[in-house]
Amino acid sequence: MFRSVQIALASLYVTTTAILIAGIYYVHQVLGVEQWGIIAFVSLILTLIAGGVLAKIAITPLREHFEHLERFSKETLHELNLPINTITANAQMLRKTHNDEKSLKRLDRIETATEMLKERYNELDYLIKKQTERERIESFDLSELIEERLGFLRSLYPSVIWELSLEPQRVTCDRIGLGKVIDNLVENGVKYSGQIPHIAINLRDQSLSICDQGIGMDEITLMRIYDRYYQNDSTMAGFGIGLSLVKRYCDRHHINLHVASRVGEGTCVKLEFKKGE
Template identity: 50%
Template sequence: MFYNLRRYIFLYYFITVIIFGGGFSYVKDTAKPVDAYIIITVFLILVVISGIIISKLAIEPLEEYVTNLEELSRDTLHELNLPIATIKTNVDMIEKKLSDEKSLKRLSRIKTACNMLTQRYNELDYMIKRQTKREIIERFDLKELIDERVEFLRNIYVEVEFTKDLENFIINMDKIGLSKVIDNIIDNGVKYSQNANKIDITLKNKVLRIKDYGIGIDEVVLLRIFDRYYQNDDSMPGFGIGLSMVKRFCDTHRIKLNIESKKGSGTTIFLDFKGS
């Protein structure tokens, strides 16, 4: 579809330029000054009209494509909501009737997987809303959000010890976006702390501090750590977009982002909400 569209726009533009260029050259050489001004004005009007036509040719099919994609995404999300809710409900019912430890552990893994699906569902819904430029601002307690995210990640990283020292802090912000920021920072801390398995999280005086005890980051790498697609260690899973998303979110919501790290001694990331 887009290949043909590019071809049609190019042909239209090419023919238009030749016609206008030839006509302008002819008028300049043959017409009287007064007539030339009138004809040039007409040409300029035609150029504007031509630009409008080209923009319509370029934008309308793309706009239709994006609209259809958004509608498909919303329909798909709606269809996903029912099976996820069904799994949750039935797992809760089965859990009440089970006493065997092995079966309960298996059921716990199913619940964790279902929670992960729910998280992906919420993130897709969030991304679709962001594409339509709708602000998603909520009033919530950051302490409760951190508790929720740590509990979610604890089920995934069962070997990691999470320590928390949190104060209540009510803010107005994009809750799902901030959840993704917290998840990304903690996930990176776990990923680069494979021998330490400990994450400290504190929230005091409107500053969130997340510290790991991993391999640390070299000073040269710190200059590029928030660049999109940059990865300090190519052997690690992921695409290097998590921390760039963190930086973009913090810039948008006026959260001061700082990072302290020393090679071999771990990394600490600070989110200062005083200006948000």
């Protein structure tokens, strides 16, 4: 498809250039028009017409291609939701009838893999909506959003020890995207902690910090944490996309992002919102 578009654009460009040169020659030499202002004006009109035709030829197949991708992505996401829910429901039913250690370990692996699929599903769903729809910028209380996300995360990670200090704070940005950022940072803290993760969330003075007491990172790892698909520990679940998405969101909404970490002591991520936003 794209090769035919390139050929069509190249052909039209050559043809248009030839017609433009021939037109200038005809007006100047044959008709004897000496007013170069008129010649330039006619040339400009011809150039605008040619540019419009070129743009239409280039954009139409691209628009059709992206519309097809959008439909395909939405349909695929919709179809993925059913098997994910089916796996989750059946794993829960199997837990009621299988109590031996070997079966429980297998069920743990199935449920972990399912949660990974859910995480990827939610991220893809958000990215597709963000690309196809305008972000909804709104003013809201960040502490309420944190409590809302923790309501979901507590059920997902029942062994986590939570330490919360939340003050009411209004921010203006994409609420859904910020919820994904909070989910991602908390999940990273849990993932890189021990058997009983400890997550501290602090919201005050226009800043939100999410800290863990996990394995931490060295300086080399800190330099690469925003690289897409980079993972310091390849045995951990996930694809190394999370912090890259967090960084892009913060840059887009002018939120200062700081990451402090020490090996064996844990990691602390701080989001600083501009005053008045």
